[in-house]
Amino acid sequence: MRFDPKTVREEKNDHFEKAWNETKKYIKKAPLEEEYPRLQLGFGKPHPVYDTIQRLREAYMRMGFIEMMNPLIVDEKDVHKQFGEEALAVLDRCFYLAGLPRPNVGISDERIRMIRDILPGTDDDGIEKIRKVLHMYKKGTIEGDDLVFELSEQLGVEDALVVDVIDKVFPEFKELKPEGTTKTLRSHMTSGWFISLSELLERNEPPFSLFSIDRCFRREQQEDASRLMTYYSASCVIMDENVTIDHGKAVAEGILSQFGFQKFMFKPDTKRSKYYAPDTQIEVYAYHPKLDGGNTKYKDGWIEVATFGIYSPCALSEYNIPMPVMNLGLGVERLAMIVHDAKDMRSMSYPQFSQYGDWEMSDSNLARQVKLVKMPATDAGREIADAIVDGCKKYGKTPSPCEFEIWSGQLNGKKVTVRLVEPEPDTNLCGPAAFNEIVAYNGDILGIPNDKKWQKALENHSARTEITFIGAFAAEAAAEAEEAVLSGQSEHETRARMIKMLSEVNLKLTDLGQRYITGTKKKIDVRGPMFTTVQFKIEDE
Incomplete structure (x- = not known):
């Protein structure tokens, strides 16, 4: 079918003109304040955390790193492979995922009577359709959010009536309780890196320089001004035969100097996580002039902002990774607090919640x-x-x-x-x-x-x-x-x-x-x- 573009444009414009003329009939004269509003010009404002994430993304890419998305859901067996003897302590801080089981629902004579009370005229064929759909749901052929729709389609009735049947005839659905699985929400970006690097080696040749900035979840006993249950980790890895802790120092300086940090100190981390090789886990302390005001909290401008190390050969062998990997990670919210002069991580991340800090409204607003x-x-x-x-x-x-x-x-x-x-x-x-x-x-x-x-x-x-x-x-x-x-x-x-x-x-x-x-x-x-x-x-x- 052929058409003239000019004719189509003219018909389109004519349609919009008619629509606008009809709309104008319903536009009422605005009150004085709305008719002559104060001119308000300005720009949108990014969230401090997402602003810092974007700056970190650009910083990593300027240094030649490629962005990755790591698995967010990690099975507990991977935590055992990565952390060894520490796995139980790590898992204690993990959120486990749970789901509702699929009930095996039977249809007795009493239930058939109840169905027919709600859906008069339901014959034996209709009852069989209900039985078949429930069986498909149990087997996973039909998803839970499609159950009502499928029953409605099969029976030719409104969704509301199907919901009434499920509510009154099949109490099994209301009595369902979540059942736990072995899957967890990622508590460390490291959990995702082992899995990703193992898969990358199947189709790619190292060396790799990769970074990922994404959420992690940690089941803290409580949240406070410097700790949240969900936070962003800015993490990178370098897989190379010749990688050393000097690479970690260079990356730390290269990233953090782009945020105004001027001097750096590197100290052995006393925590000594099992997924790092002995004596390679290093804490990064950086000096920022913004923090140098005699504040003892930051030790006259110095603050711990990152940690890096070389992954343990034992942990790497669990994933058939044959060469060293340097990993560096920093908490985005902690860096954002410095960049944006925030005192409380909760109020910075969630300013809409009044319990997390003082309410500040600009005089302009x-x-x-x-x-x-x-x-x-x-x-x-x-x-x-x-x-x-x-x-x-x-x-x-x-x-x-x-x-x-x-x-x-x-x-x-x-x-x-x-x-x-x-x-x-x-x-x-x-x-x-x-x-x-x-x-x-x-x-x-x-x-x-x-x-x-x-x-x-x-x-x-x-x-x-x-x-x-x-x-x-x-x-x-x-x-x-x-x-x-x-x-x-x-x-x-x-x-x-x-x-x-x-x-x-x-x-x-x-x-x-x-x-x-x-x-x-x-x-x-x-x-x-x-x-x-x-x-x-x-x-x-």
Whole structure:
């Protein structure tokens, strides 16, 4: 079948145009705040751990290593082959995998009656189909997540009815308990390297320079600031006839120098894992200037960041690997804590969980939690709000008593006249706090004037809401004017006095912002004398 590409493009464009025209019918005019949003530009932000992983990947590849993916599920027999006498201690820290057994389900006469109560009209052929499907499930021909679908297809009934049958007729499924296997989740990347290297030798000729950065799992007694049950290991191996511990030193320096480490010390590791040859297991200590501040935890800038060694010939022989292998490994989270100035591995890895550390919200983000309560919905209402702000700028310092007409026009079919008034003597039209701006500063929400005292707070433009007391008040007054016209009032007055809280100036904090302020014991301080009054006269044309 032949077609003209130009015709297809024209028909496609015509289709999209029609669809857009239909969509526009349902698009409602957005409220003031949504129609004129604050411009927010920026970039995405990587997770500290994944950022470090990416940098490690690039560092390894710059040094000529090839990336590998090692087995994540390792049978306990491999742990015995690799760790020898230490295997039981290692397995004690491993997570074993378990699965639900496949029950041998029979269908008695009583069960047939129960099935027919739920699925009326099920004949002997239908019962036989159920028996056959359950037998296939037991044998593994049908997977557990396909069981309901297969029964539904065979019987021609809804899935919900099949679920009801399984729930009420076959209690064996509800009584199933997991049964353990000999398979474990990898606790050391080494467990995967032995298996991978053994398989590689079947089809490839050494030498090999390989790396893998992936999860490991360790059944710790408890997690703390420097230990997690699941963590990332950045591990590499060099298989070569002439490989020595000097290769480990060179790789450690080559990788870590790309993260700002400048000096290195190599010390024998007293743990002496059985899968390393005697006297080849080395701890890598590295100096980073970021850590050199007299902090005794890091010994004036020095910290242990990696371990390397030469695999034991005994362990290698279990996998028919005929030549030496140097292995180096480091914990990604530990390196990420240094790179990203983190103090707690849990809060760095899982910042969404409040129990893992203090909640930190940037002033820029906190400022975005301040919202207007009432906003005008019409063009005329928005004109009134602007006129109130402009009038206060122009006449705000006029000694009282005074009165100024600032707007007159049509609002929802009525003639509306707007005045700023202050009948009390010996004051001004507007109070001194009228043009205070709402800002976020050091985690607090403040209403402050634009003066030298608050210069530091006003420097951070992204933490300024650009909402003034008078601006928020004007939006409320205009919205109330719209409501007054619709309710048939002939006049209305909106007044602000001494401001003590956000709600008194038509503002609110989002639930998120409120939780942050309360949870971190920060403050909302928007106090200030505003004393501004707007009067509306509403008349028929």
